Amino acid sequence: MFEFELIKQSTTTKARRGRLRTPHGVIETPVFMPVGTQASVKAMTTQELADIGAMIILSNTYHLHVRPGSDLIKAAGGLHRFMNWSGPILTDSGGFQVFSLAGQRKITEEGVTFQSHLDGRRIFMGPEEAIAIQHNLGSDIMMVFDECTPIPAEHEYVRQSVDRTTRWAKRCKEAHDRPEKQALFGIIQGGLYPDLRQRSASALIELDFPGYAIGGLSVGETKQEMLSALDYIPDLLPVDKPRYLMGVGTPDDLVDGVLRGVDMFDCVAPTRIARHGLAWTSQGDVSIKQSRYERDFTPLDPACGCDTCQHYTKAYLRHLFKAGEILSARLMTLHNLHYMLEIMRQLRQAIEQDVTSEWARDYFANRRATIK
């Protein structure tokens, strides 16, 4: 279980085509994971996710811990049964939300005491708690409890944080007694400091995880800073283990990440922007509220095969959005997720055929042509 097979490597880029086996099915990489923060990918059913080709979804340990509680989900038979998703699930460790969402917090060597963003009650979470919760959830891939340092941050603070995150990773591994049923991935931190990224990677590789995530990006740095970091961080990681870039990103980011050797991605962007009326398309971004679409009786994206584009016009989608109809969120979300998954499908095919450079060149040329 959790065997990662490297099927093909691009000869002109660092892109990789892989396959990861999990107890709930095979994941073909590179892969994008739709985010179901509260045990629901917003506005979607799990059947719809399967229909558009989602191979794995992500859910958030922090959110499920504060509501409805992981013991309830365990009693329901685990997260898969609770939310009716039979494919693989990755859960984050809660670390990111503890540091970004929760109220007043105190970090010690033991872990973090914080206030729930829902009702302000005090909660303690450390490595052992994060693992216990993820055991209750029963996810296929769990993440170690880490501190995601902000950007910018002082070198000294980040170094101390990286070392603590390493100690926490070790404790997570020790607390994890069922590696055959649930994989535990390490998380590389270190901000924008190459020496600290190296330090983090070396220490975690020594702990020998079945997969490694790149954390601490997409937290306020510029796009160029992120790309610079992605130019070297994946090279610090074992070639035979999956690499997961946490919380990234836009379609462009996914392509940039794949070209740099990343295998897995997750982001709330496609679902969130959909609810705000924004669609990604092969003809550029479409802000459906604009009056230019009032009588536009063409699909969001004429090149798209999703149900939204097959059956509905921009004029109708604009009407739904203006009228505040739930169907607006549904149809826009379906399209954006389909668009992301389709890009990943095309990338996987391009890597198999070793035409990744050509595919990416065409992709970015089209993007430049469609930016309005």
Add this chain to the structure above:
Amino acid sequence: MFEFELIKQSTTTKARRGRLRTPHGVIETPVFMPVGTQASVKAMTTQELADIGAMIILSNTYHLHVRPGSDLIKAAGGLHRFMNWSGPILTDSGGFQVFSLAGQRKITEEGVTFQSHLDGRRIFMGPEEAIAIQHNLGSDIMMVFDECTPIPAEHEYVRQSVDRTTRWAKRCKEAHDRPEKQALFGIIQGGLYPDLRQRSASALIELDFPGYAIGGLSVGETKQEMLSALDYIPDLLPVDKPRYLMGVGTPDDLVDGVLRGVDMFDCVAPTRIARHGLAWTSQGDVSIKQSRYERDFTPLDPACGCDTCQHYTKAYLRHLFKAGEILSARLMTLHNLHYMLEIMRQLRQAIEQDVTSEWARDYFANRRATIK
């Protein structure tokens, strides 16, 4: 077209089993019509409506007139194409909303000047306008422009209103030049006054409409007052034309209406209460927010075959509702509509087998047993 075939009449009740042909398909009666006020049955796709057996949906002329405008929908190819529903559509005339939703209004013989509930702009609507809008929408069944008088209301006021509604109905008929493509139904008014219901029915029957609606109920009267009115109003109507009870109601109301000879119903209740976390089930009403369901890992309704009951537990539905997830509205709406349509399916079958009385007796006995 619009031929109404009476297939079977119950020998022990006034229930009727009929079939109405329209340009977009056949409607088996008695029938419940889900309401898509703003060209969307809230939270549902039209494919889902078809999947659960909806045979006709209703949309609101007033709402579509103020947004996005019926000329836009005409340009889209009509309401069917605009909203991607290939089955029959009934549109109301806008009368009800003009009198219940709109701001400051002035009624004259010509029609009504009112303020849009969206932006306050002044709009005039009379019989000719209501027909022109419904022509633009291209609904299979249109309704005459009427005044829906409140309950209670003075006899003299209701009499004058009924006579004006009759004159408006005549003007609607004269303005309607395509009776082969769109049927126009008359609307009986008269409040709770039997003599005025008789007066309204006689005058409208003289105008010879292909169907008749009972308007002006479910507007504040008691349940007993509504049932008393339904005890005689359907008998005032031609036996060979479909009878439509506007804006009614709960599952119980539908059964009561069918037993009294009504063929068609519409109501926002199943979709609206679903969004507020309330489900109708064979075991009684379920208010999903209640803490008793926190760890209830059984379906909303064990006797139900809908996707919600097949795949999700009350505990999950409660979590979704508490978390404010869109999926909550979707799954609850799907169940409630399925429940309504299933009751109508069973009623049609009971009438065919001439066991309507027995079916209704069992239905109400079960309802009494499950009221908590």
